[in-house]
Amino acid sequence: IIEALVNVGERLGVSYRLSTPVAQILLTRDSGRATGVLLSSGEQLSADIVVNNSDLVYAYNNLLPPSTTATALSKRPSSCSSISFYWALDTQVPALSAHNIFLADEYRESFDNIFKKHLIPEQPSFYVNVPSRVDPTAAPEGKDAVVVLVPVGHLLESGSDAHAGSNAPGSTSTSHNASPASARDGKHATPTTQDWPGMVALARRTVLSTIFARTGVDLGPHIAHESANTPATWKTLLNLDKGAILGLSHSFFNVLCFRPPTRARLGGRPGTGLFDELGGAASSIAASIRLGGGDDVKGLYFVGASTHPGTGVPICLAGSKVTAAQILADLGMPAPWAAGEAADHGVMGARGKGGDGAEIDAKRAGPLLSRFHYALLLLLLLVLLSLLVRTGTGTGTGLLRAPLAAPSSRPALRAEL
Ligand SMILES: Cc1cc2nc3c(=O)[nH]c(=O)nc-3n(C[C@H](O)[C@H](O)[C@H](O)COP(=O)(O)OP(=O)(O)OC[C@H]3O[C@@H](n4cnc5c(N)ncnc54)[C@H](O)[C@@H]3O)c2cc1C
Incomplete structure (x- = not known):
């Protein structure tokens, strides 16, 4: 592109x-x-x-x-970040196709750890890409290149930069060739702080053991060379705020x-x-x-x-x-593509001297306070809804059930409201 x-x-x-x-x-x-x-x-x-x-x-x-x-x-609120591994394998692994997604069993807990606690889940879901499967130039003949993306929480503050992960930006390290057998031995404690070296080690162990458990392939001994990126790398390398790989x-x-x-x-x-x-x-x-x-x-x-x-x-x-x-x-210049789109859709780009740019402007030029009103209305609606839900899920005294409830329950309804 x-x-x-x-x-x-x-x-x-x-x-x-x-x-x-x-x-x-x-x-x-x-x-x-x-x-x-x-x-x-x-x-x-x-x-x-x-x-x-x-x-x-x-x-x-x-x-x-x-x-x-x-x-x-x-x-x-920012998006998540990632710990990414780049592995050069000394062999081809036919069990992996170009795109492989490994989903955690504890789906909700896994995502809570990323988006609420800004950590790495104990059982992370992760994505494995094998570029050499579709692009022969990505690895020497008879070998594979593998990219692993493990979604993790973003950096909590700029102070988190101190935890620069196992590799500084752009640097590489050779493989420890750890076998997933060692990873299977014990249950790994989920980190409770943003200790990036600890999280990188945990991610590596979990990825290798999960791939082994689900495909039977022990990748560890075949990693000839590797590097890893952490949220701190994304922040330093690309100037991404909090290392959030998808921005806001x-x-x-x-x-x-x-x-x-x-x-x-x-x-x-x-x-x-x-x-x-x-x-x-x-x-x-x-x-x-x-x-x-x-x-x-x-x-x-x-x-x-x-x-x-x-x-x-x-x-x-x-x-x-x-x-x-x-x-x-x-x-005050027309967009070169506006005429084509006007013909295609009949609307966008047909009005105003600026084509669809003018269309966008027209939408943006609304009254300044309308967004404020929308936000207030929304808040009011949310408060009302939460009241309805609270009373509606009670013990028969809820607003929605009030007409059907026994007369003795109605004072309770009023008190609750
Ligand atoms: C690990 C990872 C995996 C991703 N996976 C996917 C995916 O599978 N699918 C998908 O759609 N998106 C994916 N994304 C997100 C996608 O890459 C971004 O949303 C997209 O690239 C953002 O485009 P952009 O033009 O905003 O910024 P970028 O592509 O980041 O471009 C911004 C450029 O500005 C440069 N820059 C920063 N500061 C300065 C400065 N001070 N002076 C000069 N230049 C500067 C940076 O070096 C960079 O080249 C992924 C991102 C990451 C990091």
């Missing part, structure tokens, strides 16, 4: 500068407009339009001036109108907002509303996992079209 995109860009005259980190996105003095970027090398590039593709939460907190938006984004989660207050917009908005200075110290859902709602308000930083756009429409390679590709359409609309 990347190769194809690079080819298209080069045909259109784009030049790429790889391994060139951006240290800062440059803004005018009033932060009203982006003017370019400052590279880590000290070189300054000026630009009419800046499109940020680095992790959105990282960018607000590291590349832009401090703001309430940045603070609010840091409090939002797709939880309720992180999707649709609550997802950070593709146009940059800084809000006020940090510490000046009423909700700054709030945590949990309340701060999420407050953060969402605040992200919906304020003025755009002109000429600065976001694309990628943590903005619209969301995370994952196909979704991010779709998102790049959304961002491109908005930029063209802001420049």
Whole structure:
């Protein structure tokens, strides 16, 4: 995909500068407009339009001036992270196909450990990919390359960086060739803190013993070379906030109108907002509303996992079209693809000078407080529902059962309500 995109860009005259980190996105003095970027090398590039593709939460907190938006984004729920193993095998393992998913028996407990405790489950579900099964260049003849992805919780705080896992970013280690037999001997205690070396060791043992138990293949002795990535690696290598491999989660207050917009908005200075110290859902709602308000930083756009429409390679590709359409609309230029889509669908892109970019703008230009009202209505509905459920699952005194209940039970109903 990347190769194809690079080819298209080069045909259109784009030049790429790889391994060139951006240290800062440059803004005018009033932060009203982006003017370019400052590279880590000290070189300054000026630009009419800046499109940020680095992790959105990282960018607000590291590349832009401090703001309430940045603070609010840091409090939002993030997606999971992963411990990933990269194994070079000295043989082929026909028992494994290109894509293999191993699901834990204790499904709910497994996912609670990831998403609520931010740890590794005692019995993790994991994904094993064998790229050499479909791409002969991925391993020498007669051998296999294996990638294992074990979903784990994200880093809890930046202090977690101290636990850099068994391998620093980019580094490799040779195999310990541990046999799954040793892993089968005892029950491994689930870690209760984010001890990454411990979690990597646990993940490795569990993956090997599970593959052995379910396929009969003892992979350990065949691992000729290996490396592992932890949440800390993802954070350091890709600047992913908290090492969350999918960016902001797709939880309720992180999707649709609550997802950070593709146009940059800084809000006020940090510490000046009423909700700054709030945590949990309340701060999420407050953060969402605040992200919906304020003025755009002109000429600065976001694309990628943590903005619209969301995370994952196909979704991010779709998102790049959304961002491109908005930029063209802001420049008063028609999107080249708009005419085709108007013919295809009869609606999108047919209205306004900016094609479907203008369509998106029309939706975004609604009254500022409507999101707040939606959130309030939703909260009210949730409170009412929880009351109904509480009383409805009682001992015959519930609201829904009240007309059928014995007269003596009705005072209890009133008391409960
Ligand atoms: C281990 C793992 C497994 C995954 N599996 C899947 C999967 O199976 N299916 C799926 O759909 N998605 C998967 N994803 C998620 C998917 O990769 C992401 O959602 C997607 O790549 C996000 O695209 P993006 O453009 O937002 O960011 P990225 O693809 O991360 O691109 C952002 C780029 O910005 C660069 N960058 C960061 N900071 C700076 C800076 N300061 N200066 C210059 N450049 C910078 C980074 O180096 C990176 O190249 C996986 C992710 C991981 C980590």
